[in-house]
Amino acid sequence: MDTIAGLFNYWIVIVLMMIGFYVVIADSNLIKKIIGLNIFQTSVFILYISVAKIDGGAAPILEDGITNYVNPLPHVLILTAIVVGIATTALGLALIVRIKEAYNTIEEDEIHEKDGTL
């Protein structure tokens, strides 16, 4: 029971990660690929934040009577990773706009057909 309920966050991380990864690999729609990539990255954010959590831990502010603090560093690290994720998503979507202009489609198999590859 402990392994399922106690590690609930980590199970969610694994499930999200696999969903995201599967969408990136299996879907031929470019926007869905980017969304899949996003889910994949988000699962890692949750992983980091879950690592920081301590049962009964307080916010990391010095105050009398509190001995357990939640580690704030993973949150800060993940803030950086979120920014990176947004930049990647933005760049990916911008590329899709230009791909749409150049090929008039955003389906991967149709793009390959138009290029004569595959």
Place this chain on the structure above:
Amino acid sequence: MMNLLLDDLPALQVMLPLLCAPLCFILRIKGLPWLIAFVTSILTFAVSFMLFNQVADGDILSYAMGGWAPPWGIEYRVDRLNSFFMLLISGIGVVALLFARKSVDSEIIACKQSIFYSAFMLCLAGLLGILITGDAFNVFVFLEISALSSYVLISFGQDRRALTATFQYLIMGTIGATMILIGLGFMYMMTGTLNMADLATRLPEVMNTNTIRTAFAFIVIGASIKLALFPLHIWLPNAYSYAPSVVTVFLAATSTKVALYVLLRFVFTVFGAEFAFGEMPLQHILMFMAVLAVLTGSLCAVFQTNIKHVLAYSSIGQIGYMVIGVALLTTTGLAAGILHVFNHAIMKACLFLAIGCVYYRHGSARIEDFKGIGKTMPWTMAAFVIGGLGLIGMPLTVGFISKWYLVIAAMEQGAIGAVTISIILIGSLLAVAYVWRIVEVAYFNEPTKEKAKIKEAPLALLIPTWIMALATIYFGIKTDFSVIAATNAATTLMGAK
């Protein structure tokens, strides 16, 4: 004032190109962004040269970013390994930018050029940042800076396939970087630190946990995607082929090399060779993949019709040689691998610069454009031949030197060594095949009528091309600099743990 600057050299190494990126973007006066980028790259090269000399005796230079002492703050750490890589990367940056002015003028419309140069500077800053930092999370941040800017750079290609190539690179690159991020998370979970030197002292206590083994696997696979190690190389050929000429030169000579550095740094310094090769079967995996990389990369190169594709597939094969050197797991093998990083960067830059000259005149780099080019563009083609001989591994070129040391390192190994040597020989024979095909078309075919009028590339393009061609010969004859630097780097790495 001067002393103050000298103390801050490690910070300047990254800050100079990072600060110049917005400058290039803001000052949109014709020709100015290029000038800023070029001057910055020369300054960056000077900084890395000074750093290289400072640590040449085996000292380690530790710089606390913002005055926060490591392991709490971010530490920049220069040793003989990364100073050698930084010297290489910033040197290639200077040559690429020298080539860029004319080449970019012809390939990218004027109003977009400032964006191009600022992305170029960001990419340089990112690559140097990965090399210099001693903080594991910082590696991820700089990895993404360099990756995002190189996606932008590649998407500047004129062919519409540049866009799909960029998209594929973006997907694979992000997955690779995210995997490194997962690995870092696991390591932080077990040790509570992100400083590499600190990690190296704390990891042994928890080495026997599955968490650390998983972290190791994630980081190795993430770095291998960035390295384009077979079979994780699919993004590379198209990204190199459809990017603008300058970008191909720069990325081919730098980005995969930096990824190899990430792999070396994590495997040898952070995890330690004992864990990586003793407990985990990394040696067999790397050796197997590297051998396949040499064979398939070289074989694919033989059958391509776009010359940029030929060289891109040959890059995959050459990456295999570097990894073979690493997987031999001796100081000589490691030195040979690092030496090949240096030598391959020089000759691939030379080849792609020559292709850039051809592209400048012909507007494409298909094999039929090379008909009779030996007569119409003799200087360009001569530089190409020198680079090509390097790929084959002819004596008096850099390619021979690194293969020679690779063979020496392999001979110490007995049975595995014999297999390795035969793979190196087969790879070299395949290189003869794909280089000869181009040379044959260039020298023994007559140019078509409309192509016969095409003149030699302008001097502004020939000078950087020949700098690299002469470097290919120079470092092939006078080997003390590169061999000593590579051996020192390998000793530092092996002695680190």
